[in-house]
Amino acid sequence: xxxxxxxxxxxxxxxxxxxxxxxxxxxxxxxxxxxxxxxxxxxxxxxxxxxxxxxxxxxxxxxxxxxxxxxxxxxxxxxxxxxxxxxxxxxxxxxxxxxxxxxxxxxxxxxxxx
Amino acid sequence: xxxxxxxxxxxxxxxxxxxxxxxxxxxxxxxxxxxxxxxxxxxxxxxxxxxxxxxxxxxxxxxxxxxxxxxxxxxxxxxxxxxxxxxxxxxxxxxxxxxxxxxxxxxxxxxxxx
Numbered sequence: 001x002x003x004x005x006x007x008x009x010x011x012x013x014x015x016x017x018x019x020x021x022x023x024x025x026x027x028x029x030x031x032x033x034x035x036x037x038x039x040x041x042x043x044x045x046x047x048x049x050x051x052x053x054x055x056x057x058x059x060x061x062x063x064x065x066x067x068x069x070x071x072x073x074x075x076x077x078x079x080x081x082x083x084x085x086x087x088x089x090x091x092x093x094x095x096x097x098x099x100x101x102x103x104x105x106x107x108x109x110x111x112x113x114x
Numbered sequence: 115x116x117x118x119x120x121x122x123x124x125x126x127x128x129x130x131x132x133x134x135x136x137x138x139x140x141x142x143x144x145x146x147x148x149x150x151x152x153x154x155x156x157x158x159x160x161x162x163x164x165x166x167x168x169x170x171x172x173x174x175x176x177x178x179x180x181x182x183x184x185x186x187x188x189x190x191x192x193x194x195x196x197x198x199x200x201x202x203x204x205x206x207x208x209x210x211x212x213x214x215x216x217x218x219x220x221x222x223x224x225x226x227x228x
Contacts (some may be wrong), residue, residue, distance in 0.1 A: 002115055009154070043118075043204055043219035044157075090156060101172070102217065106148075106156040 002026055002093045006105035013081055014113050019074040021076040021108045023091030034092040034102070035065055044090060050074065057100075087110045117141070117183045120205050120220035127227045135190040135223050137205030145208045146188035147172075147217065148180060150201040157204065163188055195227045 006076040013019045025031060032051050036044040038073040048059040055067040065076045074091060118139045127133055139146065144165045149157040159172030163182040177199060179191045180210075191197060203223050206217035 004156075006156075024208055028191075036219075038214075043221045044206075044217070045219070046216040101159060101162065104157040106154055 002031070002095060002103040004091055004093050004103050004105040006089075006091055007039050007107065010109045010111070010112045012113055015083055016080045016112075018079050019077065019081050019110065021089050021110065022074065023089075025072050025074070025075045025091075025093045027072070027093075027095060030094055031093055031095045033067060034094075035063070035074075035076050036090045036092060036104075038088040038090065038107075041088070041094075042060050047076075047089070054088075076078060076081070081110075081112045083112050083114060086110060118205055118207055118218050118220035120223050122177060122202075122223060123221070124224050125218065125226070127192075127225065129196060130226060131195050132191065132193050133195065133225075134192075134201055135225075136187070137206075137220060138187045139205075139207040139218070140186065141209060141218065142185070143207035143209040143218070144185070146182065147206045147208075148188070148190045149203075149206065151176065151204060151205045151222075152201050160190065160203075192225075195225075197227045199225065200227045201225060 005024045008023045034049045035047040037047045038044045050055050050057050050067045058064045063078045088107045090100045090107050094102045123145045146164040148160040158174045166185045181189045186196045196221040202222050204222050205220040
């Protein structure tokens with residue numbers, strides 16, 4: 001089974017500053033990688049995903065993540081955060097062995113400070 | 115709006131009581147899932163149903179049962195609730211390969227067992 005590590009449980013950052021949320025996974029076999037966002041009192045929403053091809057993937061709201069196979073990482077970045085980015089962010093991994101099952105990290109709470 | 119609907123949104127149970135959490139999706143998805151979310155532990159898979167008529171255990175199935183009533187509905191039952199089952203429960207669905215499309219999540223059921 002996969003394991004997913006999100007190294008930072010809480011990340012406070014000032015508005016318009018850059019941010020990186022870190023995610024590492026355990027296996028180097030072919031994987032599919034996802035970032036989900038959870039706003040307060042809501043369900044999780046897909047933010048972006050890596051399936052194959054370009055190792056840099058982007059979301060519509062300015063986030064990007066880079067798949068690094070050698071470091072088994074999929075860190076999420078944004079060059080300039082907004083108050084509305086305050087949320088919980090979850091990294092998730094699946095692979096051919098787990099089929100439709102996803103393994104989630106423990107989440108990173110991003111707080112944007114005005 | 116199309117999506118995953120969970121009921122109820124909130125529930126308080128006494129230890130030993132039983133209840134069923136309901137989940138329905140209107141996207142014609144084949145696969146459905148139940149997760150629980152606990153602080154510091156991320157999301158953990160309880161049960162899933164890859165298609166109508168099939169169910170399988172996930173990471174933390176003890177104390178739960180599920181029913182895939184039809185393609186739309188997937189219910190989670192607690193036969194004898196325990197305080198350790200206090201959690202937020204999320205239902206999710208996926209069409210085709212979840213690894214390609216990710217999950218669509220419901221808004222969650224917040225359950226407290228006293």
